Amino acid sequence: MTKAGLVAHVAALMETSELAAERSVNAVLEAISNALESGESVKLVGFGVFEVAERAERVARNPKTNEEIRLPPVSIPVFRPGSGLKARVQKEVDNA
Numbered sequence: 867m868t869k870a871g872l873v874a875h876v877a878a879l880m881e882t883s884e885l886a887a888e889r890s891v892n893a894v895l896e897a898i899s900n901a902l903e904s905g906e907s908v909k910l911v912g913f914g915v916f917e918v919a920e921r922a923e924r925v926a927r928n929p930k931t932n933e934e935i936r937l938p939p940v941s942i943p944v945f946r947p948g949s950g951l952k953a954r955v956q957k958e959v960d961n962a
Contacts, residue, residue, distance in 0.1 A: 902943050912950030919944045 867875070869891070877887035898916055901908050907917035923939045947955075 910948070912948050914945055914947040914951055916943065916945050918942070 873884055873888045873891050876891055877884045880887060880890075898908050902916060902918050905918060907915055909915050918941050921940050921942055924937050926935045926937050927933070928935055
């Protein structure tokens with residue numbers, strides 16, 4: 867689903883215009899982004915947690931030259947799904 871598809875779906879669920887739904891979607895995304903930028907986590911009970919994780923310095927390899935490259939530590943956004951979301955998405959895998 868694209869952002870446009872999400873906006874259309876939200877508009878249908880809310881029985882409102884796509885413009886109003888787009889403003890709502892943008893506001894939620896902006897609030898999550900601002901919280902992560904300031905180092906806070908966003909906990910949506912039953913859905914999941916958006917948070918910032920620290921990736922340690924590591925060594926990578928340039929595949930063309932086989933040269934080792936040191937990558938500095940970075941902060942990255944991560945999402946951990948909650949039990950409610952996991953239960954809705956989880957499917958049994960056929961091990962045939």
